[in-house]
Amino acid sequence: MTEPHRPLAVVTGASSGIGLELAREFSRHGFELVVAAEDDGLRAVADALGAEGVQVDLATPAGVEELHARVRHRHVTALALNAGITARSDDLDRELELVDLNCRSLVHLARLLTAEMAAAGRGRVLITASIVEAFPGPHQAAYNASKAFARSFGISLRHELRDHGVSVTVLEPGATDTPIFAKAGQETTILGGDMPKDEPSEVAQQAFEALMAGRETVVAASTLTKATHLVSRFLPDAVTARVSGLLTKPR
Numbered sequence: 001m002t003e004p005h006r007p008l009a010v011v012t013g014a015s016s017g018i019g020l021e022l023a024r025e026f027s028r029h030g031f032e033l034v035v036a037a038e039d040d041g042l043r044a045v046a047d048a049l050g051a052e053g054v055q056v057d058l059a060t061p062a063g064v065e066e067l068h069a070r071v072r073h074r075h076v077t078a079l080a081l082n083a084g085i086t087a088r089s090d091d092l093d094r095e096l097e098l099v100d101l102n103c104r105s106l107v108h109l110a111r112l113l114t115a116e117m118a119a120a121g122r123g124r125v126l127i128t129a130s131i132v133e134a135f136p137g138p139h140q141a142a143y144n145a146s147k148a149f150a151r152s153f154g155i156s157l158r159h160e161l162r163d164h165g166v167s168v169t170v171l172e173p174g175a176t177d178t179p180i181f182a183k184a185g186q187e188t189t190i191l192g193g194d195m196p197k198d199e200p201s202e203v204a205q206q207a208f209e210a211l212m213a214g215r216e217t218v219v220a221a222s223t224l225t226k227a228t229h230l231v232s233r234f235l236p237d238a239v240t241a242r243v244s245g246l247l248t249k250p251r
């Protein structure tokens with residue numbers, strides 16, 4: 001396995017939003033970077049960060065394998081599995097793409113890359129879930145379910161890898177100001193419209209600190225987000241489903 005001069009970080013979904021800010025955090029802290037996303041916008045981001053860009057569709061096994069082939073045999077110090085989409089419940093094609101990206105590719109990439117980290121006896125993994133893991137999501141049902149999947153998978157992975165020198169941290173952002181809602185046609189919802197949102201740079205900063213500290217989970221970034229998550233965990237599903245459904249219903 002080739003040792004880079006600087007620690008190597010791989011960030012998926014790094015062309016915008018939280019992933020872009022995570023990539024900036026790694027860059028600021030002296031990491032060599034491989035960044036992945038699907039669309040052409042990745043090129044400008046990779047150039048600006050002095051990173052190696054890998055343009056792949058991670059919703060497909062071939063895309064996951066292509067990214068893996070680009071980084072295998074190089075020691076990956078930090079891996080941020082962050083690429084994700086949301087989908088309205090009335091868009092079946094996008095819901096199925098969401099399952100492929102948010103769930104299937106998460107497992108596929110995590111298994112391929114953490115096997116190499118475990119063999120090397122070190123590494124840090126950040127998995128981007130969401131505070132919506134804590135409640136059902138009418139009108140974006142598959143999205144909330146995918147984030148419950150991501151959190152559970154991430155914590156299990158942490159326990160599987162803890163004796164192999166690999167630390168796994170689950171990131172749970174609240175509503176964050178990124179293009180994710182517009183891409184899914186959710187601008188007409190309260191969540192995708194005028195609801196207050198956290199800054200992706202603050203989410204990324206708190207995520208980076210938690211990753212480096214080896215924490216199990218981090219809810220980021222604002223006090224409102226942390227309080228929402230805490231309250232959601234204690235309220236019955238019937239209540240949280242009603243409230244979250246009001247925020248995600250197309251108007």
Ligand SMILES: NC(=O)c1ccc[n+]([C@@H]2O[C@H](COP(=O)([O-])OP(=O)(O)OC[C@H]3O[C@@H](n4cnc5c(N)ncnc54)[C@H](OP(=O)(O)O)[C@@H]3O)[C@@H](O)[C@H]2O)c1
Nearest residue numbers: 013014015016017018037038039058084130175176178180
């Ligand atoms: N924004 C929020 O309120 C919020 C809250 C909690 C959790 N999250 C999670 O945070 C993560 C990042 O989301 P974001 O809000 O920062 O949204 P974003 O700005 O839309 O970023 C999503 C990233 O994923 C990439 N991506 C999407 N489909 C892909 C595919 N098929 N193959 C490869 N890359 C793909 C996008 O690249 P392309 O543009 O090239 O497709 C982009 O770089 C997601 O997992 C999301 O679920 C977001």
